[in-house]
Amino acid sequence: MYNKIETMLQKHLEEAEAYTVADTAPSALRRGEGTLRDYYIFKIDLCASTHFLARREHSTYLRLVHTYLSTVDQITQQFGAESSQVEYAGDGIIAYFPCDTVDAVDVLRAAYYCRYAAMQMKGRHSNFRGYEFNTKIVLHKAELILAKIGPWGGTRVTAIGRGLHFACKMESCVPAGEGRASLDFGKAVGRRFSRFLAGDYEEELVPVIPSTPPPQRTLMKPSGFGLGAALAQPTTVPNSLLAQFQVPPRPRSIADMASVLYDNPTSAVATPALPMERRTKMVRHKVAWGVIQAVECGRMKL
Known part of the structure; x- marks a missing residue:
């Protein structure tokens, strides 16, 4: 087995070295080759579902997760997400919206309706009682690599890149029931729809340079x-x-x-x-669900 592993590693390393990042269509990619594309990354997770489902029967897990994942997947595709790029991890979903065909505001609307759908599942079935169906949502814009890699490298194109790591790590800053968007995503939204996002600030220590001359x-x-x-x-x-x-x-x-x-x-x-002082700095955006709801329901005009 040791020799087989050495052979596997060498084979796949040679594939990656032979075909790197190229400017070509995703359909024309060869195994181990990739191309760059701009995407809006949408990530949604159910909060505290592991604790709730730990003592439930497998049929309850299947019923809850199937209803939730299938509904969210269908909503994101209606707003322009690529069906071939959706990823599932437990009760979490990552959907990718191509920037050249989808507006950032539509990604925000998709996030709103996915959150709404999860909330509507509360009490829909007797086995769901006692669960709040709160979600954590992350929105980001980044340049990703579309590549034919991994076990499906011969038949499937997968989105990878540093932007995906950034979006996944940003989830740790999201409280239950809320959503956060990166500064890059906020720039894509633009001023017209800036009310959909609010500033999320953090304090940092900054050195103060004295303005008085030395004695x-x-x-x-x-x-x-x-x-x-x-x-x-x-x-x-x-x-x-x-x-x-x-x-x-x-x-x-x-x-x-x-x-x-x-x-x-x-x-x-x-x-x-040097003396230090505390200053506030906007590090990301909060998604204003109430404003989006008012616009979608017709109670507010932009």
């Missing part, structure tokens, strides 16, 4: 030559400049050397840290 020391400005002339007139020199000419005493031991480095103003160890 000055008074010295004697020479007016001629010789030692007497050097004591004739006073002048001011910044402390930082004076520090360059201060020679510390020669250390006699390692302990003395450490003391010199600490006390020497030109040493990196002695450089004082």
